[in-house]
Amino acid sequence: MPTAETPLRDEFAAAVERVADRTLAVLQDGGGTAALADPDSLVPRPLLAAVRVLGADLFAPQLLTDAEPDGTAAALLAEARVAFPAPAPSSAEAALVIGWQDWAAGRLLARTPYGADVTPPPAPLSDPETVGWQAWSKRMAQLSSLALPTLDGPVHDAARAHTLDLARGTVRCMLRRDPTTAVRLARWLAWARADGRPLRLELEPVLDRIRFSGDGTARSALELAIAQRLLNGLSGPEGSDGSDGSAGSHSPEGSDGSDGFDGMNGATR
Structure with a gap:
């Protein structure tokens, strides 16, 4: 049965899609400013929530073109972090995911006038030997926004x-038909190759398959474009065939590796 929070969730989810789509457009245009809000107007709460969800990925267009983080986006993200503080996590592992997401955003904000001291979480994620590669890879998918140049x-x-x-x-x-999580893990693999690591998987066919049969969201299209840029080299086009990395029409997110924003309690997941 629908609840009172359903319209708000939908509004926030739509805002995430709009911000991701705008960030993707800036990336495809070769960098610049996303102009997410009118600087002379009150920023709508759904937009702040969306900026909070995107976090470090707001700066992908600049980082992938060897530029400094966008000051306008930084101002919005700083405001969003005040409006939506990190929620109480549901588990110790979830706390680490939220902590590392905030660490990445904070590290990039620290390069702008809107930054502050950044403290990393007290511990890293569990390793695959401890929790198994399935659970570990799911957590890494939730941390795909860390797979950006200059973050380490x-x-x-x-x-x-x-x-x-x-x-x-x-x-x-891919076998489970979960392209949302697949593209986030492929993004990590593309980052690893850009870092000089040999890969155990041919990524180009994976990205091509996701491009044509992905979940259709702007958020995943942005992940795909970032992965393709990392794979091709930071100054290369989004796709080896000249494509822009788009995954088709937009639809709400939802998969085992997805993350989003709970509009009622300010929780990222």
């Missing part, structure tokens, strides 16, 4: 050390 830390060290598990997770998601 314990999560990145884990990606470097476990490219085989990332490849296993990607293939498993």
Whole structure:
């Protein structure tokens, strides 16, 4: 049965799609400013929620073109982090995911006038040997926004050390028809190759398959474009065939590896 929070959730989800679509357009145009809001107007709460969800990915167009983080987006993200503080996590592992997502956004904000001191979470994620590669790869998919140039830390060290598990997770998601999680893991593999690591999976066919049979969301299209840019080299086009990385028409997110925003309690997941 629908609840009172359903319209708000839908409004916030639509805002995430709009912000992701705008960020993708800036990336395809070769960088610049996303102009997400009128600087002279009150920022709508759904837009702030969407900016909070995108986090570090707001700066992907600049980082992938060797530019500094966009000041306008940084101002919005700083405001969003005040409006929507990190929620109480449901588990210790979820706390680490939220902590590392906030760490990445904070590291990039620190390069702008809107930053502050950034403290990493007290511990890294569990490794594949401890929790199994399936559970570990799911968590890494939730942390795909860390797979960006100039960010580095314990999560990145884990990606470097476990490219085989990332490849296993990607293939498993493709077989399970979960392109949302698959593209996030493929993005980590593309980041690892850009970092000079040998891969255990041929990524081009994977990205092509996701491009033509993905979930259709702007969020996944942005993940796909970032992965393709990392794979081709930071100054290359989004697709080896000249494509823009688009995954088709938009629809709400939802998969085992998805993340989003709970409009009622401010929880990222």
